[in-house]
Amino acid sequence: MAERPEDLNLPNAVITRIIKxxxxxxxxxxxxxxxxxxxxxxxxxxxxxxxxxxxxxxxKRKTLNASDVLSAxxxxxxxxxxxxxxxxxxxxxxxxxGKKEASEQKKKDKDKKTDSEEQDxxxxxxxxxxxxxxxEEEQNEEEEVDN
Amino acid sequence: MADGVVGRDKCxxxxxxxxxxxxxxxxMKSSPEVSSINQEALVLTAKATELFVQYLATYSYRHxxxxxxxxxxxNDLSNTAEESExxxxxxxx
Numbered sequence: 001m002a003e004r005p006e007d008l009n010l011p012n013a014v015i016t017r018i019i020k021x022x023x024x025x026x027x028x029x030x031x032x033x034x035x036x037x038x039x040x041x042x043x044x045x046x047x048x049x050x051x052x053x054x055x056x057x058x059x060k061r062k063t064l065n066a067s068d069v070l071s072a073x074x075x076x077x078x079x080x081x082x083x084x085x086x087x088x089x090x091x092x093x094x095x096x097x098g099k100k101e102a103s104e105q106k107k108k109d110k111d112k113k114t115d116s117e118e119q120d121x122x123x124x125x126x127x128x129x130x131x132x133x134x135x136e137e138e139q140n141e142e143e144e145v146d147n
Numbered sequence: 148m149a150d151g152v153v154g155r156d157k158c159x160x161x162x163x164x165x166x167x168x169x170x171x172x173x174x175m176k177s178s179p180e181v182s183s184i185n186q187e188a189l190v191l192t193a194k195a196t197e198l199f200v201q202y203l204a205t206y207s208y209r210h211x212x213x214x215x216x217x218x219x220x221x222n223d224l225s226n227t228a229e230e231s232e233x234x235x236x237x238x239x240x
Contacts, residue, residue, distance in 0.1 A: 007170070010166055010171075018165060018200045027217050027219060029218070030221060036225070040199075041203075052188065053178065064175075078199070089187060092163055
């Protein structure tokens with residue numbers, strides 16, 4: 001995929017949804033406003049990354065981690081984000097743990113069930129999606145190691 | 148290549164982040180001094196960006212003039228960038 005300037009922007013559909021959910025019902029958002037918010041979000045990512053990277057370097061690490069991001073929020077005076085971010089982090093860690101256990105469980109179930117093939121088929125599809133995602137995550141981790 | 152951690156979950160659980168992690172990663176990596184990014188840091192940055200979008204939208208709306216017309220306009224946002232200290236890093240973008 002060629003790197004175009006648009007790729008540094010976030011998808012309009014998702015940005016629009018986030019804005020709509022944040023504002024009261026029935027509020028209109030002009031195209032320019034949405035576009036401005038989208039650009040602002042990209043700038044925010046860059047600013048946060050740069051800040052977080054400073055903390056990583058202070059810690060003599062090359063890899064940005066969760067605590068670097070949290071420290072960056074504090075530095076940028078977005079302390080209000082820290083609590084929800086910590087919750088999100090906990091939820092994410094639980095989810096990762098759960099995913100691993102779930103896919104192990106599914107494999108066990110598959111072995112047990114020989115009847116109801118239809119159910120197994122749909123579970124296979126789910127499994128494939130999960131496996132794809134896991135593979136992606138593994139690939140991502142590999143990328144980081146190479147870097 | 149899947150471009151997002153969007154709700155494919157069939158259990159009906161709400162996904163943690165709506166923004167595509169791959170895109171967030173591209174933006175983060177465009178910073179030359181960044182070597183690598185741990186997956187958790189990526190998720191948190193994506194989540195923080197969502198929070199930021201919400202905050203910017205609601206702040207601009209509350210403080211802006213569009214409120215009477217029940218609309219959020221570009222002016223509301225540029226005013227916020229110029230007047231609010233928190234959002235000052237946006238001024239000029």
